[in-house]
Amino acid sequence: MAAVPVRICLLGPVAVTDDGRPVDVGGPRARALLARLSLDPGRVVGADELLAAVWEEDLPAAPGNALQALVSRLRRALPDVPVRAAGHGYLLDVAPAAVDATEWEQLLARARQATDPRLVVELLEQAEALWRGPALADLRDLAFTAAPVARWTELRLTATEQRLAAVLTTGSAAAALAELDELVTAHPLREPFCRLQVRALRLLGRPAEALAAYERCRAALAEELGLDPSPELRAEQLAVLRAEPPAPASRPGTALRTPLTSFRGRDDELSAVAALLDGARLVTLLGPGGAGKTRLALEAAHRRAAGVRDGVWWVELAPVADARLLPAAVLSAVGQREGTSLERVPTMVEAGARLQETFSDRRALLVLDNCEHLVAAVAALTDDLLAHCPGLQVLTTSREPLGVPGEAVLPVGPLEVPAPGDEAAADAPVVRLLADRAAAVRPDFAVTAATLPAVLEVCRRLDGMPLALELAAARLRTLSIGQIAARLDDRFALLTGGSRVALPRHQTLRAVVEWSWEALDEREQAVARRLSVFAGGATLDTAEQVCADPGWGRGAVLDAITGLVEKSMLLAVEDPEGGGIRYRMLETIRAWSAEQLTAARERAAVEAAQATWCLAFVDEHDPQLRGPGQLVAMARMRAEHDDLLAVFQRAVAAGDGDLAVHLGARLSWFWQLTGRQVAAGRWVTQALTAPGGPPALRAACRAFSAMGSAEFGNWQDAVPELRRVAELPPEHTHRSAEPLGAVAWAIATVFSGGLRSVEGLELLADHPDPWVVAAAHAMRAQVAENIGQLDGLEADLREAYDAFTRIGDRWGRSLASSALGQLALVDGDSSAAVRWFSGALELSEQLGTDDDTPLMRVRLAQAHALAGDLARAEADIAGVLAELGRDGGGMQLAMAESAAGELALLAGRLADAERWHAQALEHVRDAGSGPPQIEAMVQDGTALTLAARAEALAGADPEAATRLLDEAHRRLTTALRLAVEAAGDMPIAAGVVSALAAVARVGGDPVRAADLLGRASAVRGRRDRGNALANVTEARLQAELGEARFEQLRAAGEAVPREEVLAALGVDPTGGWLPVPLPDGSDPGARAHTRRR
Incomplete structure (x- = not known):
């Protein structure tokens, strides 16, 4: 049986974790299948039983196939969980302890055998902690869950009875009573809870209440069931009547409240409190109202009580309004009012003296809760007590430090809210806290895939503050979690339903904040x-x-x-x-x-002052983004971005074009650098809705707005606007000293097809800003490479690299390095490619531009593969896949998976290659819109894998091989149209033509294959020696045709004009994006994404 780090959780909504990280199991049927198998781990469950569990009466047309397909999906979702076919069914081949329900029952069994009540309590508390909500909460509508849920429910109640009986045995009757009161209310006919309640009251010396509890249970049994109390319950009543003395307490008397709710998410803080109390005599838990200071202090006090010789004493100071009454209030709370007149409150001096007397020879812990409104008086009293009572320690909670010498302060902030996309979000303490409180008012509430987004939104909007979350949970009596999230804009009106027994200032959110504001x-x-x-x-x-x-x-x-x-x-x-x-x-x-x-x-004046600050800030930092201060400027702009964007959006809403355009343009390059291209297009488009703004900056907004449309694939709207920007007066664009205006003109002119050739960027050669000149060289090189005009490409790139180096622009150096690496790869110089790509990657990582690093790492892997180091290449790709898989991935994940498939194909692992390409294609389609050339790349790799499979089958099954080759050809036709007609991407198109050559060779036509390899070079503009799979095809064709014949055929293919090559392959060479007019002067159309670097 396999030992796996995976944990399957049934005691709550069905969930799976791998080393503590949640794993997405899939849809309801996959979860149902996993749950049914998990009920019998290690044992075969018959196919008929599984079908009945998952589909019930609504069986599919082909049940066996449907079950097999569902098992396959489950295996893909959980590759580390062995689901094996056995006999006429399947088994989950994991250790029983890998399933939480099984582990829970094992703990219950150990507790039943234990004789030490403390061990019983420990084991059963461990068992209870495994529950995350109602068992199988998301599958309760399936009939197979009814029996295990009913069985577990009864076992859980029985375990609770056993645990509380053990707690009473240890002398902790007060701790048990609060829980028993709730249980008796919830289960009035369950005798064992009533019996334990009567016993607890008797042990606490409260016989009248014990007899009343017995009578309530007797009456309920008679009225509801027509039964008399059991002999065990009557024995408890008799013990009360005989006035049997309570058992001696296991510890000295204390004055601690028993918590009525679960404690979540403060393990680190609890450890910190314990550590501080080990070294300091005064510890203050400091934090805002509602952060959970009181609950943390209570938990810490309970855990410390066993080690405090003379007890722990709790004093609630919120009701004390007059600082002069503070010592008397503390004296009363610790039970030392004897000897004073009931009609007269002792004076401050008298009360202080009595407190000194009370604690003078005791080793005790005094907890003072809610000190902020009496902070000076509490400071004075605490200082006095600590000076005269050497065995005393004081733990306080406050919104303000006491300021007493020797005070150790522990900040208590909100619970951490998981970041968007965090796989462990459902198990985060803040989520568990909200779920616990929600289940108390709505037992059917559970955190599921459907409710998690709203739960996280509530946690985020309420800052992870425990009290606010408890107030929100109380609203679940009448609202859904989604409705609560939607109404939080009016949070002070919404969150008003606190506990009636809570402090008045804890019953509404408004009261919590108002209490602090008034101070x-x-x-x-x-x-x-x-x-x-x-x-x-x-x-x-x-x-x-x-x-x-x-x-x-x-x-x-x-x-x-x-x-x-x-x-x-x-x-x-x-x-x-x-x-x-x-x-x-x-x-x-x-x-x-x-x-x-x-x-x-004051709002108008303050917002105007903030806008003035914003303008000064962006005017100072935007120019630094293009020079040696780039890293510092990016960090400062990241830090202020939320506020800069808020002021920008406020200007847009107010129709203030001067402010909106100024801010939008100054932020636009920062947005480009930090991977916000699509959002930047949307934002600057908003800035243009009102007139105004400096002309050069307005031109920049117009260009970036149009490029934002292009990012969505909307070139029909983008090109006309780019042409209009290109035609703006030169003093506002390429002749403007404003670099953003010049860059706007360059973008607009190149991408609208307005230049006769890319050499038109020479108009920027004498621009006064050296960064603009460097950018022009880089842009010209990129466009030339994309359309296959490679003359002068390397010179432009080296000029750009050198210029960006002199300027100190890491982004520009990274851009040029990456392009030079790609050029070296095409030339077959793997060592130079590794050097350039490594440098680009290092610069990109310094900038923190995560949007670019995956592509660079994929290219670095391709360079290692070209050098023959497949193991290094696959390790590189594995790192990229792991990182992108955590972040969702999208198109970049598809690109990395496609590269992994190519490496697997080079290594001869066809099954791995097929799997990677299938996943890549699935991610492309899941992403919806995106650069069409990425799908072209994936289709290319898939077709090459099909061709390799066909070659392996050719001898044994020629018909199957022919079908595979037909499918490969169909995919490559699609890929070529995507590359040319949708994207105008000649490097990708050339790779597709090379793949067509491989298909032709496997299909038995080496002459056409050699010609196609030559035509691929014609499309690319030069031979691509960096295409490792094309190199394999070339080597095999040389062996089949002879080197001389092959070179003759390839040279003939290279001589065919690009447009003729593409037309002959059935694609329209004028349909995609081209930055120059075609030879006949027609408009190239330019209607899809360009290649990014």
Whole structure:
């Protein structure tokens, strides 16, 4: 039986994890099949039983085939989970412990055999922790789940009874009672829970309540079932009546509340609290309202109680409004009011003295909860107690530090919200917390593939704040999770349904924030209001420019920000992009502050100040993107991007063309560098909806807008607009000192087909900005390579590389390096290709431009393959596939899979090649729109694999081989049309023609094959010695025809004009994108994507 790192989870929605990372099992039928097999791990489940479980009465027309296909899909989704055919069915060949339900039952069995009650509690708590919600929650509509669910439900209740009985045995009656109260309410006819409740009350010395609990159970049994209490329950009643004394407590008396809810996601913080208490006598849990400080303190106190000789004492300070009453309130909470008059509250001095007396010789932990409104008084009392009570430790929760010498502060922030696309999102603590609280009000609620996006949206919009999530969960009584997510724009009206027993300021979201707001002084409130305009937070310099009043002193904003941070209204975080400290607001606090900004009638003035700051910022940093300060400028612009974009979009909405165009143009090159080409096109298009803006910058917006349309494949709209940009006055474009205007003209002129040839870019040769000149050389080289005009290509690229090196532009150097590597690959110089591609990859990684690095790594792998190092090449591709697979991949993943297929084909592994190309084609189609030449590449590789399969079958099954070759030819015809008519991509088209040569050779026509290899060179503009599979075809043709005859035939093919080659192969050479008019002067059409580098 295979040992696998995979875990199959049935105690909740069906899920699979691999080394802790969730794995997508597939649709409902795949999950049902997995669940049914997992109920009997390691045992054969008959095909008929599996069909009945998955399809029930609605069997498919060919049941056996349908089941086999479903098993195949499950195997593809879970390659590390062996699903084996055996007998007349299938078995899941995993260890029983790989299934959570089986592990759970094993823990229950061990607990039944254990004699130590503490071990029983430990085992059963481990078992309970395996549950993630209702078992098989997403398959409850299938009949086969009914029996296991019913069995597990009963076992779980029985295990709960056993655990609570053991808890009572250990002397922890108070801890057990709260849970028993809930269980008796939920299961009023389940005698064991009532019996344990009566016992717990008796052990706590509360006989009247114990008898009342017995009576409620007796009455319910009689009314509902007509039964008398069992002898065991009557024995518990008798023990109460006999006044049997409670068992001695296992620990000294404490005053800790028993938690009524699960504790999620604070393991690191719990460890930190424990570590701090090991070394400090005063620890403060510091954080904003609703962050979960109280719950964390309670959990930490419970876990520490066993090691505190004289107990742990909990004091709730929220109800204490008068600082003078603080010592008396603490004295009362620790049970030391004896000896004082009930009519008179002891004075501060009296209460302080009694507290010193109480704790003077004790080793105890005092927990003071919610100190922020009494922070000065709590600081004074704590300092006094610690000075006079050497065995005392104090743990406080507050929104502001106490400021006492020796205080250790632990920040308690929100729970981390998983990033979009995180495979482990469903098991994140913040999601589990929301799911737990939701299940308490709606037992049928479960986090499934359908509900997860809305759950994550709620968690994100509420900053991962536990109290806000609990308020949101309470709304699930009447709203779906999707409806809650949709209504969070009005969060203060929505989140009002807190627990009736919670503190008043914890019952609504508005009350939580208002409590903190009222603790701010006037200047702190003003700065908080004004900071709300920053979507991504702000640096101190930015805040001082935007938030200050004219009459304030120099340090006023810093002082206010310091107060806001100390009072947990602002987060001070290290800025990984821009460096230094950045101040951020939680979204809920920002929403509140924004309300206050509007109410104060300051919004217009503050937003105008922010716009002024934005213009100055982009004017300073955009030019630096094209020089030695590129990395620093990119980091600063990344750090401020959320706010820059928010101001830009506000200008668009207001019809402020001057501001929108200025910002849009200045941000456009940053957007290009950071892989936001499509979004950039959309944004600058919005900027153009209103008139205004500097002419050169408006031209840049128009060019990038049109190129954005092209990214969507919409060249019909893009080309006319690009032509209009190309015809703008020279002083606004290529003769403008503004580099963005010159680049806009170059893009517009080349991509609209307006130049007689690419040499027209010479118009930029004397531009005053050296970066524009370098970009012109690089652009001309790219276009020339794309259309097969290769004369002067290398000279342009080297000039661009040298110029970008002198300027200090890493992006430009990477662009030119990659192109020089591609040229070296075509020339068959693998060592130069490796050198150029490695340099380009290093530069791209320095820039953090993830959009480009996968393609470079694929090309680097191709260079290693050309050098004969297939193992290195396949390792390179495996790394790319792993990275792209984690991020979703899309077209880039398809490209990498196609490259993996080519390497497998070179190594002679046909099955692997077929698998990789099939996956690549599936990803191309899943991606929808995208560069058509990528599908052409995938079809090319698929056809070559079909040809190799046909060659292997030719002797044994000629008819099958012929069918495979026909299919290969059909795919290559499709690929050629995509490459030429849709993309105008001559390098890709040349590769397709080379593949046609391979098909012709396998089909028995080596003469045509040799001619086609020559014609591929005619399409490409030179022989492509970097095409490893074409090199294999060439070697085989030389062996079959003889070297001289082969060279004669290939030379004849090379002499055929490109247009004639393509026309003869049935494609329209005028249909795709070409940047120059055709020889007859006709319009090339230009209607699809160009190749990116």
